[in-house]
Each structure stands twice: as structure tokens, then as C-alpha cells.
Amino acid sequence: MHLAGLIEALLPQSCLLCSSRQGGILGLCGGCLHDMPWHRDNICPQCALPSKDNLLCGQCLQAPPAFDATRSLFQYQFPLSSMLQQYKYGQLFTLARTMGLLFAAHTGLSLSADCMIPMPLHRQRLQERGFNQSAEIAKVISKQLHLPIRLEACHRIKPTPPQASLPYKQRIKNMQGAFECINDLTGQRVILLDDVMTTGASLNALAKTVKAAGARHVECWVVARTVSE
Ligand SMILES: [Zn+2]
Ligand SMILES: [Zn+2]
Known part of the structure; x- marks a missing residue:
């Protein structure tokens, strides 16, 4: 620690x-x-965007993402947004514990997974920042739910430029070939953990990689979901 x-x-x-x-x-x-800006009602079960009566949204019906489900604790709104900013850049480890415990409390009962993979950072980014925010949250969840983390299963092999200013299609393109998985995940039910899900392009690319490695069910757990673009 x-x-x-x-x-x-x-x-x-x-x-x-x-x-x-x-x-x-x-x-x-x-x-x-x-x-807190809890995100629990009228949500698409696959992508966690707002959707009436928790039905699959039009987007997921038309072009389903590679992941099967998404759970998000919060909407990406104040004050959570600034808490996460502090967490990333001010190394606020308390927040990792807070979010990890909340995940464990809110999702533990219905857990059906074999392992958890935190969103990998590119080596260069990890060196700059000194820690992987998603891995810190995953460690807390892992301890609470006795769920193994596969920290080394996946790597980000392509440094991706900041995505925020790019159109959606460009983001998807940027993420192609961004990850590699070095473990055999045949038959595994995998949870991918990330702090914020915006378009879902990174999680979708990671889910694709994990499924190509054999995973049969992939669920995204995110602290916060951006709900309006
Ligand atoms: Zn208070
Ligand atoms: Zn959806």
C-alpha cells in the first residue's frame, strides 16, 4: 500500500x-x-445510457457493443466529476477505497464473474502518472468480493491520443488494435473496470480483445457514465 x-x-x-x-x-x-448523482433507473442494461423502463436502447439493438452489460454507479456530474479529477491528478487514494466499497456493496449480491480486468494504461502513461486509477479501485473490489484481478492479462499496446475532441467514428478507429491479451480467457466471465465511460470506445475495444481471447461474457463496471454528449 x-x-x-x-x-x-x-x-x-x-x-x-x-x-x-x-x-x-x-x-x-x-x-x-x-x-450523489446515482445512476440507477431507466438505464440500458448493455451500455448504461438512459433508456425507458431499463430496456435495451436503440443503439445497442442496432449495433450491439462487444460487451454484454454495463453497470455504472453514478452519472458523470458534479460533484463526482471533480472528485474523479482530483483522484486522477491528486492521487486521492481514499476515493479508490470509497468507490471500491460502493461497487462491492451495490453489486456483490448479484455477482457472477470469474475475474476482473482493470482498463490498462499504456506503459508511458503509467510511468507519468505513477498509478492506474482503475486498478486501484479493482484492488478494493477484489478484496471485498474475493474476485481475482488479472492485472497482467491485457496491455495497451498503442498510445491513444486524448479522445475528447474527436468525433465518435474517429475514436472507434483510434482504438483499433489498442489492446492485446496475453492470457487464455476461454469460458471466463470477465468484468472490465474503468473510472469513466464516455462513448464506450475504449471499453468496447478492450471487450473485443478479451472476447477474442475466449471470454464468454464481458461486463463493464464504471464509476461514472457520461449521459449527455
Ligand atoms: Zn459530507
Ligand atoms: Zn444501450
């Missing part, structure tokens, strides 16, 4: 959002937790 994470784990938790001393083990007080 990183030293900062260890120190945080030993101190009484203040709430990440309102700084009250009521953060408890989650690092969020009851009121702030309640007010």
Missing part, C-alpha cells in the same frame, strides 16, 4: 465532500452519499 493510503486508512475519516468528521469507512457522510 502507498504510504499516503496507509495514513489515510488509519485516521478517522472526514467526508470527502463536506469535510465533516462523519465520513466513516466510505469517506462520505450519509447526507453527501444520498445526494
Whole structure:
């Protein structure tokens, strides 16, 4: 464990959002937790975009993604959006624990998976940042749900430029051949873990790779889903 994470784990938790001393083990007080932008109703089960009565959305019917299901804890909105920014760039390990515990609490009961693969970072990016935010969350979930992580199963072999400004089709194209899987995943039910899902282009490319390695069911778990583009 990183030293900062260890120190945080030993101190009484203040709430990440309102700084009250009521953060408890989650690092969020009851009121702030309640007010988070939860993403739980009227969601397409495959891509987690808004869809009436939780039915498969038109997009997934027309051109199904490579993954079979998506679960998202939150919508990518304030204050979650700025929390995740802090997490990425301020190395806020508390947030990894918060999100990992929330995933475990909200999805543990209906879990049917063999392993978890966090979204891989390209080696270069990992060196710059020093940690993989998705892997940090996955470690917490793994411990809670006794679900193995395959940290080394997949690699990002192509550094991808920042995607935000590109049109959707271009993003899909950029992601082609972005990943490789070095493990045999025959028959496995795999969970892919990422922090934010925007167009789903990266997760779709990773899901394709994992399925090509034999996985029979692929589910995306994301902390937050962008719901309006
Ligand atoms: Zn609070
Ligand atoms: Zn959909």
C-alpha cells in the first residue's frame, strides 16, 4: 500500500465532500452519499445510457457493443466529476477505497464473474502518472468480493491520443488494435473496470480483445457514465 493510503486508512475519516468528521469507512457522510448523482433507473442494461423502463436502447439493438452489460454507479456530474479529477491528478487514494466499497456493496449480491480486468494504461502513461486509477479501485473490489484481478492479462499496446475532441467514428478507429491479451480467457466471465465511460470506445475495444481471447461474457463496471454528449 502507498504510504499516503496507509495514513489515510488509519485516521478517522472526514467526508470527502463536506469535510465533516462523519465520513466513516466510505469517506462520505450519509447526507453527501444520498445526494450523489446515482445512476440507477431507466438505464440500458448493455451500455448504461438512459433508456425507458431499463430496456435495451436503440443503439445497442442496432449495433450491439462487444460487451454484454454495463453497470455504472453514478452519472458523470458534479460533484463526482471533480472528485474523479482530483483522484486522477491528486492521487486521492481514499476515493479508490470509497468507490471500491460502493461497487462491492451495490453489486456483490448479484455477482457472477470469474475475474476482473482493470482498463490498462499504456506503459508511458503509467510511468507519468505513477498509478492506474482503475486498478486501484479493482484492488478494493477484489478484496471485498474475493474476485481475482488479472492485472497482467491485457496491455495497451498503442498510445491513444486524448479522445475528447474527436468525433465518435474517429475514436472507434483510434482504438483499433489498442489492446492485446496475453492470457487464455476461454469460458471466463470477465468484468472490465474503468473510472469513466464516455462513448464506450475504449471499453468496447478492450471487450473485443478479451472476447477474442475466449471470454464468454464481458461486463463493464464504471464509476461514472457520461449521459449527455
Ligand atoms: Zn459530507
Ligand atoms: Zn444501450
